[in-house]
Amino acid sequence: MTTPLALLVALFTHPHPVVKPAVQYTLRVDSADLSGWSVEIRLRTVSDTFRLAMAAHPEYDDRYWRYVRDFAVEPSSATFTKVDSAVWQVVAPRGVVSVRYRIAPPPAERSPRAAWRPFLAPTGGLVGGPHAFMYLLGAERMPVMVTLDLPAGWAIATGLGRTVDPHRFVAENAATLVDDPILVGRFREWRFVEGGIPHRVIYWPLPDAVAFDTAAFVSSVQQTVRQTIALFGHTPYRDYTFLFQDGAYGALEHRNSVTIGAPSKDLGSDPHALLMETAHEFFHTWNLMAMRPSEYRDVDYRTQSPVSTLWFSEGLTMFYADLLLRRAGMQLHDSTRIAHLERLMSSYQNNPAYTRFSAEQVSRVAYNSEPGALGDYSPSTHLQGELIGTMLDLIIRNATHGRRSMDDVMRLLFNGTSAIDGRVVEQAVETVCTCDVTPFFEAHVRNAAAIDFDRFLGLIGLKTSVTRAPAVSNGEPERDLRIYGWEPDGDSGVKLIVTSPASVWGRAGLHSRDRLVAMNGAPVRTWSELRTKLLSLRMGDTVRVEVQRSDGPFAASVRVAGFERATVRIEGTPNAIGQAWLGGNP
Numbered sequence: 001m002t003t004p005l006a007l008l009v010a011l012f013t014h015p016h017p018v019v020k021p022a023v024q025y026t027l028r029v030d031s032a033d034l035s036g037w038s039v040e041i042r043l044r045t046v047s048d049t050f051r052l053a054m055a056a057h058p059e060y061d062d063r064y065w066r067y068v069r070d071f072a073v074e075p076s077s078a079t080f081t082k083v084d085s086a087v088w089q090v091v092a093p094r095g096v097v098s099v100r101y102r103i104a105p106p107p108a109e110r111s112p113r114a115a116w117r118p119f120l121a122p123t124g125g126l127v128g129g130p131h132a133f134m135y136l137l138g139a140e141r142m143p144v145m146v147t148l149d150l151p152a153g154w155a156i157a158t159g160l161g162r163t164v165d166p167h168r169f170v171a172e173n174a175a176t177l178v179d180d181p182i183l184v185g186r187f188r189e190w191r192f193v194e195g196g197i198p199h200r201v202i203y204w205p206l207p208d209a210v211a212f213d214t215a216a217f218v219s220s221v222q223q224t225v226r227q228t229i230a231l232f233g234h235t236p237y238r239d240y241t242f243l244f245q246d247g248a249y250g251a252l253e254h255r256n257s258v259t260i261g262a263p264s265k266d267l268g269s270d271p272h273a274l275l276m277e278t279a280h281e282f283f284h285t286w287n288l289m290a291m292r293p294s295e296y297r298d299v300d301y302r303t304q305s306p307v308s309t310l311w312f313s314e315g316l317t318m319f320y321a322d323l324l325l326r327r328a329g330m331q332l333h334d335s336t337r338i339a340h341l342e343r344l345m346s347s348y349q350n351n352p353a354y355t356r357f358s359a360e361q362v363s364r365v366a367y368n369s370e371p372g373a374l375g376d377y378s379p380s381t382h383l384q385g386e387l388i389g390t391m392l393d394l395i396i397r398n399a400t401h402g403r404r405s406m407d408d409v410m411r412l413l414f415n416g417t418s419a420i421d422g423r424v425v426e427q428a429v430e431t432v433c434t435c436d437v438t439p440f441f442e443a444h445v446r447n448a449a450a451i452d453f454d455r456f457l458g459l460i461g462l463k464t465s466v467t468r469a470p471a472v473s474n475g476e477p478e479r480d481l482r483i484y485g486w487e488p489d490g491d492s493g494v495k496l497i498v499t500s501p502a503s504v505w506g507r508a509g510l511h512s513r514d515r516l517v518a519m520n521g522a523p524v525r526t527w528s529e530l531r532t533k534l535l536s537l538r539m540g541d542t543v544r545v546e547v548q549r550s551d552g553p554f555a556a557s558v559r560v561a562g563f564e565r566a567t568v569r570i571e572g573t574p575n576a577i578g579q580a581w582l583g584g585n586p
């Protein structure tokens with residue numbers, strides 16, 4: 001960033017902006033019509049032609065350019081054309097130009113709603129971000145002003161910079177503008193300070209919300225924040241807002257906020273029900289948002305290209321969500337780190353994908369890919385990355401006689417200036433352990449060699465024992481249902497996803513992305529229909545599956561059977577380094 005621009009940013013991010021930025025947004029919600037939201041962009045132009053674009057989120061490209069209605073430009077002599085699905089070009093006399101449009105998404109098809117998707121209800125909603133604001137191409141680094149025109153009595157919670165006017169906010173650049181969600185309406189709010197930094201917890205309830213222990217809920221969030229800041233030493237933000245929403249699922253990290261689906265009925269039975277997810281998303285504020293993959297762009301309307309280090313961005317985030325909650329003294333589902341690792345290793349053993357696809361290959365299809373991207377294999381970059389991170393932690397602890405750990409790698413990468421790629425992570429590990437991990441990265445990150453768990457657990461005095469037995473569920477032999485259906489967007493019908501070539505479905509010749517035509521002669525058109533049929537199958541049944549492929553029809557006869565499942569247990573007595581690891585010590 002150049003000095004004059006830095007100065008400009010400093011002026012506008014001050015709580016009392018001295019001058020107004022040249023681009024001003026107004027987002028309007030009308031309580032009489034909650035079918036969408038209107039946006040006005042006023043800008044002072046210095047050329048006849050400019051372009052506005054709707055950004056694509058790198059993880060979840062919801063393509064809201066599809067829902068733009070009533071695009072209009074003033075003065076009346078101005079004209080516009082759509083030059084790309086997400087880009088509008090405006091030709092207007094230089095000076096003040098006003099662009100108006102409305103976003104009207106179709107009524108939610110699925111309930112509950114994903115927490116990062118915008119919505120409007122009589123008592124509030126989620127607006128802003130890539131679902132509302134177009135950004136000015138070529139002016140991505142310019143600060144902009146955002147004014148919210150909302151129904152009476154609605155409050156606002158967002159990570160955008162505040163001004164003296166409670167309805168007016170500043171985004172220091174286009175990336176911030178399209179990143180920051182805005183929760184509006186009637187909600188509850190708590191505040192606390194950790195690391196000298198203000199944090200807010202917002203809870204937006206449905207009208208029929210179940211009561212829950214809010215003190216325990218907020219306290220556990222604060223504990224999570226405290227442990228995360230203790231690990232990194234400082235924050236990449238100046239203030240932070242948790243946006244918890246009733247009636248929603250899932251979560252999405254942002255630069256200084258997070259949207260989290262938090263059904264009150266779940267919190268009613270356990271105020272810590274969302275804690276693991278909260279810790280995960282909060283950790284992403286560092287590991288993904290601040291420590292960004294090298295393939296990430298600041299803001300772009302084009303779909304994110306594949307990212308090869310999600311094994312690190314997601315896997316180490318899984319690793320630390322578990323570890324930091326243990327450090328905070330929280331009771332977790334896996335009672336110990338041993339139990340947690342046993343569960344991960346069992347999943348690893350039961351999925352042939354991990355010895356077929358490298359961590360980088362799995363990373364590259366983790367975001368923005370349709371199901372079946374790796375054929376009849378369904379690996380998780382989260383699980384593969386968490387296990388790689390765990391083994392690296394053991395290597396570092398062993399090489400440094402327990403003096404250093406993965407914590408030091410995270411701090412080194414956070415305080416460094418490099419974008420995250422495989423070599424950068426490898427070098428950071430080597431700097432911390434003063435050991436050679438190139439063979440490890442070559443084998444498990446860049447290639448798909450099976451992880452020899454005993455070799456690394458042996459460093460802390462432990463080893464594994466693997467038993468294989470017929471899979472059992474609720475005391476009954478488990479049917480092999482390692483298959484599911486997927487309904488492609490904008491397509492009719494359902495496609496099969498075979499999750500293991502060793503399943504009865506894979507062995508019968510079926511493949512992922514086969515279009516399902518019929519089962520036992522009856523047409524099947526949706527995943528819901530397919531699921532009902534799958535769940536009604538009994539051990540020993542034979543089902544005839546007819547599918548359509550690009551090279552013609554295919555039919556398979558599948559006999560429903562049980563399957564074998566590996567269970568990994570950890571044995572032995574941990575040495576001193578192992579004791580420290582087991583205790584979750586830094």
Ligand SMILES: [Zn+2]
Pocket residue numbers: 280284314317
């Ligand atoms: Zn994540």
